Amino acid sequence: MKKTIKINTKGNTDIINITEKVNDILNKSKIKSGIINLFVKGSTLALTTIEYEPGLIKDLKEAFEHIAPENKDYYHNLKWGDGNGFSHIRASLLRPDLTIPFENNKLLLGIWQQIVLIDFDNRPREREIIIKKIS
Amino acid sequence: MKKTIKINTKGNTDIINITEKVNDILNKSKIKSGIINLFVKGSTLALTTIEYEPGLIKDLKEAFEHIAPENKDYYHNLKWGDGNGFSHIRASLLRPDLTIPFENNKLLLGIWQQIVLIDFDNRPREREIIIKKIS
């Protein structure tokens, strides 16, 4: 059975810590250990882990600006005019899935390792993360 | 039990939409919901999702040329002489696995989100994607 987490984002490489929301789902789970697959629907957002502190949040935004700059001339923008070519490219490079082990109803993350959703779109969005537990 | 999808590619960062082929496997599946793990054998190709439209296909190719340029002097090329150092590096950065939830025999993708195999090698290849469904 799938669970979903809904998140309102600000877009523009908004980096949001979703660790507690995922652990809340595991806390109530009858399946106590296994793997949990997180997947984001959409082509302008992605998932990863990071030490969630303000410095690294800024550093990661700058890294994406270096890798896929916002103001490059993207073919996508020429055709669709919505100006979010960079959002699509960043999301495809980082990717939409993340699979993490859990035991005793808790994610097996490092102490300084949090799960983040990154919304690369160029406007606020309402997002959905699909969650499947497998044992 | 594993399934495989075979694909002939052109190489040279050939970006191929495999969404329908994966949904075909799910359509015939007795397992109606769970997660599906896709994995590509080989070290010069990878998987991700993207809005599959011609502009973004060109944009993603340019992004990889920016990240790991074809004509850089790769140590791999000096030793092996096959000129595909850039292909290996791009594939390692993007990675070979993708795990996606499904329900009612259908992938839970966004409307504008397609699964793509990217063949970074510098020549046409016959490729194999391994597929495992888990419930």
Place this chain on the structure above:
Amino acid sequence: MKKTIKINTKGNTDIINITEKVNDILNKSKIKSGIINLFVKGSTLALTTIEYEPGLIKDLKEAFEHIAPENKDYYHNLKWGDGNGFSHIRASLLRPDLTIPFENNKLLLGIWQQIVLIDFDNRPREREIIIKKIS
């Protein structure tokens, strides 16, 4: 039930072939086929696959220096003073999870495709890889 692999690394984008250690776990497994999820605890290391040969190991290190240079002024370094901002950013971009199919107690990798742990931290570390088999 989870298994763990412990690895001592040198840090500084140390790229370590862990394929044999993972196959050792599968060799002794009662579950003969399924998927195996690898996950690294911590925010300065990550997983991928590569053809494990000395040229590509150097090429991949250079690629990460191009993507997230060591000597950039990271906000993380200003705050924490441990100088490993680049390590965090590289790890977040590459990501901590990898899920691979197996059959007959063997990973379904390509012949020239090995699993690597990359330790991006700027000092030697003792690391733990968590392994879950699912059938």
